[in-house]
Amino acid sequence: xxxxxxxxxxxxxxxxxxxxxxxxxxxxxxxxxxxxxxxxxxxxxxxxxxxxxxxxxxxxxxxxxxxxxxxxxxxxxxxxxxxxxxxxxxxxxxxxxxxxxxxxxxxxxxxxxxxxxxxxxxxxxxxxxxxxxxxxxxxxxxxxxxxxxxxxxxxxxxxxxxxxxxxxxxxxxxxxxxxxxxxxxxxxxxxxxxxxxxxxxxxxxxxxxxxxxxxxxxxxxxxxxxxxxxxxxxxxxxxxxxxxxxxxxxxxxxxxxxxx
Ligand SMILES: C[S@@+](CC[C@H](N)C(=O)[O-])C[C@H]1O[C@@H](n2cnc3c(N)ncnc32)[C@H](O)[C@@H]1O
Numbered sequence: 001x002x003x004x005x006x007x008x009x010x011x012x013x014x015x016x017x018x019x020x021x022x023x024x025x026x027x028x029x030x031x032x033x034x035x036x037x038x039x040x041x042x043x044x045x046x047x048x049x050x051x052x053x054x055x056x057x058x059x060x061x062x063x064x065x066x067x068x069x070x071x072x073x074x075x076x077x078x079x080x081x082x083x084x085x086x087x088x089x090x091x092x093x094x095x096x097x098x099x100x101x102x103x104x105x106x107x108x109x110x111x112x113x114x115x116x117x118x119x120x121x122x123x124x125x126x127x128x129x130x131x132x133x134x135x136x137x138x139x140x141x142x143x144x145x146x147x148x149x150x151x152x153x154x155x156x157x158x159x160x161x162x163x164x165x166x167x168x169x170x171x172x173x174x175x176x177x178x179x180x181x182x183x184x185x186x187x188x189x190x191x192x193x194x195x196x197x198x199x200x201x202x203x204x205x206x207x208x209x210x211x212x213x214x215x216x217x218x219x220x221x222x223x224x225x226x227x228x229x230x231x232x233x234x235x236x237x238x239x240x241x242x243x244x245x246x247x248x249x250x251x252x253x254x255x256x257x258x259x260x
Pocket of ligand 1 (some may be wrong): 020023056095097098127129130131132133134155156157168169170191192193194222223224240
């Protein structure tokens with residue numbers, strides 16, 4: 001900790017953690033019947049918050065994008081963290097996602113409690129290119145829990161499938177090209193989690209890779225380019241989050257961890 005600028009350590013942005021508890025009336029129970037069977041609606045005061053947020057975002061419209069990027073890079077304290085990490089530990093993939101997952105792993109509770117020395121952690125990583133979460137998990141296990149074995153399966157839009165629009169794929173394939181056997185791109189090789197047959201392919205892939213062992217950790221970090229609809233980011237990514245959630249619930253063992 002001595003190496004970090006004290007301003008960074010006290011930065012409010014690094015203290016943001018929220019704890020949620022199932023209300024006593026059990027409102028959060030997963031419905032036993034068909035899901036999404038009622039009309040959608042507006043939640044409490046959220047539509048007002050959305051309007052306010054988009055109004056603030058619009059007040060930036062007249063700034064030149066390069067100038068604005070320069071400014072946000074300059075005032076972003078996380079940028080300094082990445083530089084220190086690059087110099088000190090040279091992560092396999094030094095990206096913001098690597099740091100994000102390292103932070104989550106450091107808080108604890110991500111690796112299931114029953115996964116101890118001599119056990120094998122089986123993990124699945126949805127929408128994962130270029131693979132920062134996987135590299136970060138590998139680093140954490142090797143350095144903090146060297147006696148835990150690790151098997152993993154990754155998925156993402158296949159950057160080698162020419163039918164996938166380049167704009168939706170991450171072209172950085174440094175990890176994927178070296179670990180191709182561990183990636184599941186589905187029957188049609190697109191890697192698209194929306195394809196109806198994808199889940200069957202993924203289950204079969206995990207079955208082979210994990211020798212029937214249960215899956216203790218699923219991550220899903222899917223995102224889409226919302227540049228043409230910046231005010232509707234949540235609506236645009238909601239279907240992807242929905243599919244990721246359904247896949248994770250089918251894959252995970254009881255007591256496993258889901259990071260979305
Ligand atoms: C923010 S990146 C994930 C970063 C990753 N967690 C990491 O640590 O490097 C979002 C990913 O979602 C993927 N993605 C978007 N739509 C997808 C879909 N329909 N099926 C599979 N992957 C998708 C993108 O290709 C991209 O790789």
